[in-house]
Amino acid sequence: MKKVKNGFKILIISLLFLFGLFTIMLLYFNISYSKKYSNIITENLQSITINNSSLTKNFILSIIKQESKFNKIARSSSDAFGLMQLTYPTAKEVASKLNLEITIEDLYKPEINIKLGINYINYLFTIFNDKQLVLISYNAGFNKVKSWQENNELIYKNGIYTTPYGETNNYLKKVLHNEKIYNLI
Structure with missing residues (x-):
């Protein structure tokens, strides 16, 4: 009888430990993987005709996490602005297609960015129709991807593309990893 009680105590302690560990992990992921702008993302996704099923809320959250870590006033050394780190020329081009007039300051507004x-x-999905190529283009630039394709410099191996840019390769891996986590939580 004593062995059964001790076994039961060990089981209860183990379950409490696992529950605590699980709770800590959930807290970590919920803090580290913010969903702060989910409503804005969802509204915008619902307002357009999506060109690829990969364009989801979690995909966009993954990009924002990597691009700006959810800092709406982020500005990169390459003059990319806001949550999604858009350059002003790219943002102006997209805005003109949407019949919007924007300023650089507008790129710091989450709704606009x-x-x-x-x-x-x-738009990139209409050209590449591949999640990884879209991410590579978003990071390195549309013309770079086209050039790499023409010169056979994009290598697809073991389920992932490799480019001549180490930074772009890391970016691709991190965004895809972020998306896996967002899909789990």
Whole structure:
């Protein structure tokens, strides 16, 4: 009888430990993988004709996490602005297709930045129709991807593309990893 009680105590302690560990992991992921702008993302996704089923809320959250870590006033050394780190020329081009007039300051507004970013990514899907190529293009630039394709410099191996740019390769892996986590939580 004593062995059964001790076994039961060990089982209860183990279950409490696992529950605590699980709770800590959930807290970590919910803090590290913000969903702060989910409503804006969802509204924008619902307002367009999506060109690829890969264009989801979690995909956009993954890009925002990698691009700006959810800092709406982020500005890169390459003059990319806001949550989705859009350059002003790209943002202006997308805005003109949407009949919007924007300023650089507008790119710090989550509603505008996300709207333009989603529409730009949707446009990239019409050209590449491949999630990884869209991400590579978003990071390195549309013309770079076209050039790499023409010169056979994009290598597809073991389920992932490799480019001549190490930064782009890391970006691709991180966004895809982020998306896996977002899909789990």
